Amino acid sequence: MANFSDIIGHEDIVKHFKSSMELGRVSHAYILNGEKGTGKRTLAKVVSAMLQCESGLPDPCGKCRSCLQVESGNQPDIIWVQHEKPNVISVDEIRTQILKDIDLKPYSSKYKIYIIPDAQMMNQQAQNALLKTLEEPPAYAVLMLLTNNMDSFLPTVLSRCVVLNFKPVQPLDMMEYLTGQMGLDSAKARFCTDFAQGNLGKAVRLAISPDYNEIREDSVRLLRRIHTMEIEDIIEAVKNIGKYKLDLTDYIDIMTMWFRDILMVKISNSPNKIIFKDEFSVLKRQGSKTSYEGIENILQAMDKLKVRLEANVNFDIAMELMLLTLKDNMS
Numbered sequence: 001m002a003n004f005s006d007i008i009g010h011e012d013i014v015k016h017f018k019s020s021m022e023l024g025r026v027s028h029a030y031i032l033n034g035e036k037g038t039g040k041r042t043l044a045k046v047v048s049a050m051l052q053c054e055s056g057l058p059d060p061c062g063k064c065r066s067c068l069q070v071e072s073g074n075q076p077d078i079i080w081v082q083h084e085k086p087n088v089i090s091v092d093e094i095r096t097q098i099l100k101d102i103d104l105k106p107y108s109s110k111y112k113i114y115i116i117p118d119a120q121m122m123n124q125q126a127q128n129a130l131l132k133t134l135e136e137p138p139a140y141a142v143l144m145l146l147t148n149n150m151d152s153f154l155p156t157v158l159s160r161c162v163v164l165n166f167k168p169v170q171p172l173d174m175m176e177y178l179t180g181q182m183g184l185d186s187a188k189a190r191f192c193t194d195f196a197q198g199n200l201g202k203a204v205r206l207a208i209s210p211d212y213n214e215i216r217e218d219s220v221r222l223l224r225r226i227h228t229m230e231i232e233d234i235i236e237a238v239k240n241i242g243k244y245k246l247d248l249t250d251y252i253d254i255m256t257m258w259f260r261d262i263l264m265v266k267i268s269n270s271p272n273k274i275i276f277k278d279e280f281s282v283l284k285r286q287g288s289k290t291s292y293e294g295i296e297n298i299l300q301a302m303d304k305l306k307v308r309l310e311a312n313v314n315f316d317i318a319m320e321l322m323l324l325t326l327k328d329n330m331s
């Protein structure tokens, strides 16, 4: 079963939980804050299994009654809060799954643990309903609110929780995981590491994509001649990515890597530190035609494009604006 060694990075958070367990000072409410793919669920799984494990070991033992229940997905004292609508956790859901249940003592374990994934989806009523429990929780209760957006919480909720922030995973740790546990070759591991920018879930998503090679090749084909293409062609090419089940923003991330490579080639004039090593001569040629300021402008335009796409703006228009910046800055 999963244990602390399965958690990549986040040493400070693991340390926090381990020492509070050792000292018997586990808090009643935690907020685990970090973007999608940073490992919040994995951590909540391991910590909740650990809290309930009967072995007293520093890791869930995998053999006691509680661990076996966790394995089979029915540890009655670890409750994962579910919600029906895709974007909201309602006050009724908080009432039926937490408030009406929490005063009943644990069935068989030391704690009663409630995990709320996507807790940012709790509307104001739901958060208000939870407040009283956060103020006066039963001694055995532990709540874990997993979120990618702390701003959605009421200040009164925030002030009653221990907030643990998931920082980006260091590139070296990620490389080690991808080449070690996942068995990737180092070129692919580097590509996925650079693509993910500290988000392990994102790296793994690309690494296990059956379309990895095509995605990379398609991107390179486009990027090689992007500055000479017409806007319609580029929009068409980028839309094409839809067939690979990646997010459109993922494609922008790959384009960003390309331009970071151009920048690196301009600075170092060497293929050593770049991701698209096979494309060194192309990168060099494009770099010679683009100023530092121009690359900076392009990278900024790509960042903006990502923000726009996440806000669901019209794809064609957002893309067009980015490409105009690109063309303006490359000759």
Ligand SMILES: [Zn+2]
Residues within 6 Å of the ligand: 052, 053, 054, 055, 060, 061, 062, 063, 064, 065, 066, 067
């Ligand atoms: Zn155990």
